[in-house]
Amino acid sequence: MQRLLAILPFILFAVASSAQQDPLYSQYLNNPVLLNPANAGLNNRLNAVAGYRLQWAGFDGSPTTLNFSTHTSLVQNKVGAGIMVVQDKIGDTKITETSSLYAYKIELNDDRVLSFGLQAGIINYRNDAANLNPKDAGDPLFGFVNETKFNIGAGVVLKSERFMVGFSVPRLTPTTVNPSGTQNVEIYGRTFYLMGAYMLYLTESIQLKPSLLLRATANAPLSADINFNLNLEENYTLGLFTRNFNVVGYLAQINVKDYRIGYVFEVPTNASVGARFTTHEVSIGISLAAFAYHNRQRSNF
Structure with missing residues (x-):
């Protein structure tokens, strides 16, 4: 019961926000397929990225x-393809999404590319509230739930070496589960993403990417x-960002x-919350010219 009381705020937060928030990513520019399938293969290279995010450490x-x-x-370089796996966990609730990615690219000129993307896969919702050691083990509220739903999403990206703009809907329909057997609960709503970035060349070795x-x-x-983000000598990047002016992050x-x-x-800016609600995110990536027609140099986007 003590463990239940300890994580009850997180459970309430998850119930209140799960239908309104997809998983958050601070390094989305390094792995943009997480938000938009049209980015699959867009840099004309072979890419692999793994990431881990811990909120409220x-x-x-x-x-x-x-x-x-x-x-x-x-x-x-006419199409892009890939796979993506995301696992979101809070308390004893685990949501795992596995998707295949496909993108079709149209070269508008030597520098600009328009890409249309689709993603399709499954979302598995798993919750074992019995791990909370409730007083009444037979209470249906603390039962085991394991449901799998189909998902499809879409997006479009226009990019060059100087800029990128994209629009996407990773889940075209809301994802719902029925943990009680009587009422559907929405775990993911339909979220629309609009993303844009631009590369400013301050000097030959320093670039600013807002x-x-x-x-x-x-x-x-x-x-x-x-x-x-400030790129230094193409080997180092320092970044500063804010989310809704409630959180400040350093990269x-x-x-x-x-x-x-x-x-x-990341640290919240609200003094009433306190600096103890810190968040940490790490990612590791590789980008290779695996085929003869792949770009030999890394792309800005």
Whole structure:
């Protein structure tokens, strides 16, 4: 029962927000297929990225998100394909999404590409509230739930070496489960994403990349991420961002040839919440020219 009381705030938060919020990512520019399938193979290379996010560090049962994706450009860079796995966990609730990705690319000119993407897969919802050791073990509220739903999403991206803008809906229909057997509960709503970024060349070795991510979901406030990343000598990146001006985050990233590792530290700006609600996110990625028609150099986007 003590464990139940300890993580009850997280359960209430999950119930209140699950229908309004997809998993959050601070390093979405490093793994944009998490938000938009049209990014699959868009940089004309073979890519693999793994990430881990821990919210509210130090709290038992705090939310965590694991993600992995791999995608590549195929057919002389005309199409992109890949797979993506995301696992979102809070308390004893675990949501695992597995998706296949497909993108068709149209070269508008030597520099600009328009990409249309689709994703299709399954979302598994698993909850074993009996692990909370309730007083009444037979209470249906603390039963075991394991449901799997089909999901489809879509997106479009326009990009060049100087800019990128994309729009996507990773879940075209809301995802619902029926844990009690009598009433559906929405775990993921339909969220619309609008993302844009631009590369400013300050000097030959220093570039500034401002970006904006907007999230819109029915019955939820509009959410916005404002990012500023500074690239140094093509090997180092320092970043600063805010989410709804309620959270401030700091990014540090190292690029060594085709490999990359990044770390983000987030802290709320609301003094009443306190700095103890920190969030940590780490990602590791690789980008290779695996085929003869792949780009030899990394793309800005």
